[in-house]
Amino acid sequence: MERSRTITWDDPMKGAKEAMQMDGIAYLKAMSDNKFPLPPLLHTLDFSVSIIEAGNVVFEFTPQEFHYNPIGTVHGGVITAILDSAMGCSVHSLLPAGKGYTTLELKVNxxxxxxxxxxxxxxxxxxxxxxxxxxxxxxxxxDENNTVYAHAVSTCLILKF
Structure with missing residues (x-):
């Protein structure tokens, strides 16, 4: 049986100029409050953000078929994407206005x-x-029992806008 899925999103550049004037945690909370669009990746992979606090932004997802690789498990790229998102946003939550970040290095187990x-x-x-x-x-x-499924370490480059 064929399956399909429709994804919609808003222009991710809306609010980008304002974001450069805000500290990281304020910008993340503004996205959470729908003042700025969420990144399209969250819609594409069906990720959500449940907690935004200084130094820890919690992402969640429930595995679905569209996350699968050819052998019937969640693709490593999906796992990497959610971990990279959580780490990057956690760094961003600590940055002052006028600064951003990008991933320099990423290792996932x-x-x-x-x-x-x-x-x-x-x-x-x-x-x-x-x-x-x-x-x-x-x-x-x-998972809900705190069983660890993957662990990642990242180095982020701090950028000036």
């Missing part, structure tokens, strides 16, 4: 296979070091 039967998963991120030019951050992808 996939610890357990993820399928539809796994159920809802969430990220837990921790900014280990926030320097003037780079940040070191880590995150885990866990």
């Amino acid at each position: 996939f610890l357990k296979a993820i399928t539809i039967k796994t159920g809802k998963l969430k990220t837990i991120a921790k900014v280990i070091n926030l320097g003037g030019r780079t940040a070191l951050v880590e995150a885990q992808l866990v």
Whole structure:
């Protein structure tokens, strides 16, 4: 049986100019309050943000068929995307107005296979070091029992707008 899915999103550049004038946590909260559009990636992969606090932005998703790779488990790229999103936004939540970030380096350890039967998963991120030019951050992808399915470490470059 063929399946289909329709995805809609708003222009991700709406609010970009204003974002440069806001500190990171204020911008993230403004997106959460629908003052600015969410990134299209969240709609595409069906991710949601449940917590926005300084140093930890929690992303969640429930595995679905459209996340699968050819062998019937969630594709590593999906797992990497949610961990990278959580780590980047966690760094962004600590940045002052006029600064942003980009991922410089990313390492992911996939610890357990993820399928539809796994159920809802969430990220837990921790900014280990926030320097003037780079940040070191880590995150885990866990289920409702805090079983770790993947662990990632990232270095982010701090940008000036």
